[in-house]
Amino acid sequence: NYWLAVPLVLISSHLMHGMLIGFHEATHGLLRKSRLLNEIDGLIIGTLSMMSFSLYRAAHQLHHAYLASERDEELWPFVHPQMPRWARVLAAVRKAWPGLLTVKIRLGADTPDFEECFAGRMRLFEDGGVDAITLHPRFLGERHSRSACHDRIAWAAAMTRLPVIANGDIFGPETVRRNPAAFAPAKGLMIGRMAVVRPWLFAAWDRPGYKVDMRDTWLRMCEYISMDFTATDALKRIKLFTKYYARNYQFGHSFQKGVIGAHTLETALESGRDFLDRDPAVVDEPWLMGL
Secondary structure: OHHHHHHHHHHHHHHHHHHHHHHHHHHOOOOOOOHHHHHHHHHHHHHHOOOOHHHHHHHHHHHHHOOOOOOOOOOOOOOOOOOOHHHHHHHHHHHHOOOOOEEEEOOEOOOOOHHHHHHHHHHHHHHOOOOEEEEOOOEOOOOOOOOOOOHHHHHHHOOOOOOEEEEOOOOOHHHHHHOHHHHOOOOEEEOOOHHHHOOOOOOOOOOOOOOOOHHHHHHHHHHHHHHHOOHHHHHHHHHHHHHHHHHHEOOHHHHHHHHHOOOOHHHHHHHHHHHHOOOOOEOOOOOOOOO
């Protein structure tokens, strides 16, 4: 119930902010005129916030004593003018999130010194507390205009102590088998949009010769979507799914055009069935350019 949730979130946010301000003022001894009451209120707020009052006071005093310097544990390196913005964002995320932290990157800009820049970025990730790196081996701006350079996976893995997860143009196990040396140093694989294009990808991963009824797969996905959403919302999601799924066919543009041009769920399903009933030709490896 949004009419109930939104006011409660606003009230809760206001109270939480008020507790933060009160906690801060108590740290400076300014919340109460009475030192004893100030300490009691600070301890109560800290306990409710699961924050040590005495520890925060010590750290906060260092913040004021060494404002915007390397010994400022609250703001450094977020105020370091020479540090790249993305590195400051990384430091803030690492400080706020104690769990597993992975970063997904590309190769950067295709310039003569890109290898040096990439190596420097990897060192910053190591120093910034990143646990693993997902590499999509394409240059900035390439998108899907050319194939991912999987040979760069081993190159990247050799320059860092962090686990490297391979990503980009992985159509299935056959992609790895064709270039085992490139993927050998990778500690894992990340499959993104290809899992939408080929929903059976994981089921078929270690099953050579796995048979897929592609017509039935599309219809079942549409059925599942229709069960979970209203007709209007289901139509939107089926159109989005078909935009990806159509890449499995040589003339998938007509499949996509018919479904996306439909104004009702029924006409979208009818258009899709009409295309799939013709047993359309399938491509070996879908091309994602333009998605």
